[in-house]
Amino acid sequence: xxxxxxxxxLLFFDGGMGTLLQAEGLxxxxxxxxxxxERKETIRKIHQSYFEAxxxxxxxxxxxxxxxxxxxxxxxxxxxxxxxxENVRFGAKAGIRxxxxxxxxxxxxxxxxxxxPLGDLSFEDAYEAFKEVMQYGEKAGADLIHIETMSDTYxxxxxxxxxxxxxxxxxxxTMIFDDKGKLLTGGDVPSVVALxxxxxxxxxxxxxxxxxxxxxxxxxxxxxxxxxPIIVKPNAGLPKQRDGQTYYDVTPDVFAKQLQEIVKAGACxxxxxxxxxxxxxxxxxxxxxxxxxxxxxxxxxxIVSSYGKAVELGDIHTGFTQARQKIVLGxxxxxxxxxxxxxQMEKDELSGMSPEIIGTxxxxxxxxxxxxxxxxxxxxxxxxxxxxxxxxxxxxxxxVGSIYAK
Numbered sequence: 215x216x217x218x219x220x221x222x223x224l225l226f227f228d229g230g231m232g233t234l235l236q237a238e239g240l241x242x243x244x245x246x247x248x249x250x251x252e253r254k255e256t257i258r259k260i261h262q263s264y265f266e267a268x269x270x271x272x273x274x275x276x277x278x279x280x281x282x283x284x285x286x287x288x289x290x291x292x293x294x295x296x297x298x299x300e301n302v303r304f305g306a307k308a309g310i311r312x313x314x315x316x317x318x319x320x321x322x323x324x325x326x327x328x329x330x331p332l333g334d335l336s337f338e339d340a341y342e343a344f345k346e347v348m349q350y351g352e353k354a355g356a357d358l359i360h361i362e363t364m365s366d367t368y369x370x371x372x373x374x375x376x377x378x379x380x381x382x383x384x385x386x387x388t389m390i391f392d393d394k395g396k397l398l399t400g401g402d403v404p405s406v407v408a409l410x411x412x413x414x415x416x417x418x419x420x421x422x423x424x425x426x427x428x429x430x431x432x433x434x435x436x437x438x439x440x441x442x443p444i445i446v447k448p449n450a451g452l453p454k455q456r457d458g459q460t461y462y463d464v465t466p467d468v469f470a471k472q473l474q475e476i477v478k479a480g481a482c483x484x485x486x487x488x489x490x491x492x493x494x495x496x497x498x499x500x501x502x503x504x505x506x507x508x509x510x511x512x513x514x515x516x517i518v519s520s521y522g523k524a525v526e527l528g529d530i531h532t533g534f535t536q537a538r539q540k541i542v543l544g545x546x547x548x549x550x551x552x553x554x555x556x557x558q559m560e561k562d563e564l565s566g567m568s569p570e571i572i573g574t575x576x577x578x579x580x581x582x583x584x585x586x587x588x589x590x591x592x593x594x595x596x597x598x599x600x601x602x603x604x605x606x607x608x609x610x611x612x613x614v615g616s617i618y619a620k
Contacts, residue, residue, distance in 0.1 A: 227485020228264035261305025320351035365398035419445030426472035450489030462489025529566030
């Protein structure tokens with residue numbers, strides 16, 4: 215079992231997929247996930263080559279496979295996920311010569327959209343997109359979920375919650391930091407570790423964006439804040455340009471030597487990201503397999519695990535309505551719409567649920583281990599929320615206007 219080995223022995227991921235697909239002819243703008251079906255022999259050979267190199271954990275070719283990012287008329291999302299898991303299994307059968315255990319990791323990348331308020335994607339839509347893929351992956355036979363290359367704590371929260379609340383698979387999560395230890399959206403190492411530990415991931419860490427040398431200081435900082443197994447998957451150095459093409463200049467031997475320092479600093483699950491090949495992974499495993507793991511000596515014990523839920527309450531009947539002091543300015547200029555809207559709002563409050571019912575509901579939600587990240591109190595408001603999700607924005611606006619404006 216993976217969880218029985220995790221943190222007790224060194225485990226090895228595979229390396230880059232996109233780099234190898236481009237070498238095989240993947241065109242700009244082409245969806246790499248479609249190759250799981252249309253060019254499955256190529257994908258299987260890549261997986262096989264990583265197993266031959268010694269990888270314990272190999273990722274499915276599903277980095278961009280979610281409803282918000284993947285759009286192809288000829289391939290359904292479910293068919294892509296099913297084929298991707300099958301391709302890794304096929305690669306393992308062809309590539310493993312010893313009797314070692316191996317694991318199929320469902321690869322989950324970001325949606326490609328910013329969540330509100332920085333962007334226009336809602337937390338719920340991100341959650342549902344991740345949930346769909348993860349459920350397909352579990353049914354297809356994936357052994358774990360690996361959420362990677364995340365640059366937004368809000369998005370990674372949606373992904374982890376979708377995994378924890380809708381599957382029974384182990385969950386790994388890795389973020390992409392800059393050289394100052396910051397996410398694109400501003401989060402730092404301590405806050406990311408606190409979030410991921412609170413969400414109860416099974417392992418956390420860093421991938422992409424930098425080479426092993428640049429990742430080492432970030433890893434050292436992570437090790438100060440977490441007691442969880444740490445994952446490190448660097449690029450083969452920093453990307454460079456030559457003749458209009460991107461390339462990575464860290465050779466397999468240099469990569470392997472630098473990964474030794476990564477293991478000594480506390481990583482216990484290692485692999486490669488952009489620019490790395492089976493040669494990099496083979497050299498890495500040969501150099502690191504006999505190293506003793508260094509347990510993180512986390513010095514900061516102030517992190518307290520938490521598991522957040524949002525509860526939408528709707529209207530509550532309290533003494534607030536009667537005690538409200540109203541000064542309606544400009545009502546005449548708007549034809550009495552302001553006073554009408556306030557009056558309608560107060561009617562909603564007076565017909566709302568009692569504080570006792572709401573308190574009982576919140577207490578029940580707080581005691582649940584597994585429930586939706588956003589809970590809605592009351593049948594009326596659950597119906598309203600459902601209608602808001604399916605009705606066009608303009609129609610919703612007209613309905614609200616008809617209720618609260620003359």
